[in-house]
Amino acid sequence: MPRLVLVESNLLSRPLNKPLLERYSQPRDQFFFRPIQTAVAYVVSASSAAQTYIDYSKLLDLAPQGYNNAAAIDEAAKVFSNSDLDTVIREDAKELPDLVSALEERGSKVFLFEMPLPEKIAASHWAEVTRSAAHDAVRQDHWLQLRYPTEELRFTDHAHLDERSAFIVAQSIKRAIEQPPSEKASGVE
Secondary structure: OOOEEEEEOOOOOOOOOHHHHHHHHOOHHHOOOHHHHHHHHHHHHHHHHHOOOOOHHHHHHOOOOOOOOHHHHHHHHHHHHOOOOHHHHHHHHHHHHHHHHHHHHOOOEEEEEOOOOOHHHHOOHHHHHHHHHHHHHOOHHHEOOOOOOHHHOOEOOOOOEOHHHHHHHHHHHHHHHHOOHHHHHHOOO
16 A cells, blocks of 8 residues: 555546456455566666656746636536536545545555646536535545645646646645644644
8 A cells, every 4th residue: 555645636526436446455466476566566667767857846947838728717617617416526525534544544644635726617616515525524634735826827728737837736735745744734834
C-alpha cells in the first residue's frame, strides 16, 4: 500500500468501479509471478534513470497564458448548474469514510483536496453539492487546505489546468502535506 493517498474530491458523481477496486485490493503477487515483477521493476527503473531532469519551477518564470475557453466554461456551467445528480453525489460521499478508514487500516495516510475550477464551474449547483457532501462525509483533519494565487491559474478548457497552473497547484499540495497536523486541521499556513 502507498504511504500517502491523495483524493481529489471534485468528482463524486461517477459510480464506483467495484471490479477494478476488488482487483487491485488483492495482494500484488496474485497478478504477477515474482520474476515478471522483477523484470518490470528493472525496466521501469532503468528507463526512469535515463530520462532527462525537467526543472518545472522555470514554468513560474513564464507569464500565465490565455486560452479561448469562455464558451466551453459557459456551456459546462449551464450543464453543471442544472445537475440532477444530488442523490448520486451524496450516496458516493457516504462511502468516503469507509474507504478512508480501510486505507488507513492498511497503513496509508489519506488526504482529500479540491482541485481548482473556473469560477463559474465552482459556483455551479453540481460543484456546491459535491463540496458540501464531501466535507460533511470526511473529518476536517483529512482535508488539505490548499493556498495558491487564483489569478495565476489558467484552464485549457472548462476544468483542466494548463501545465504552469498544475505546477502551482502541485506546489500548494506539497506545502499542505508538509504542514504539521495541528496546522492542517486549523487551516493555518
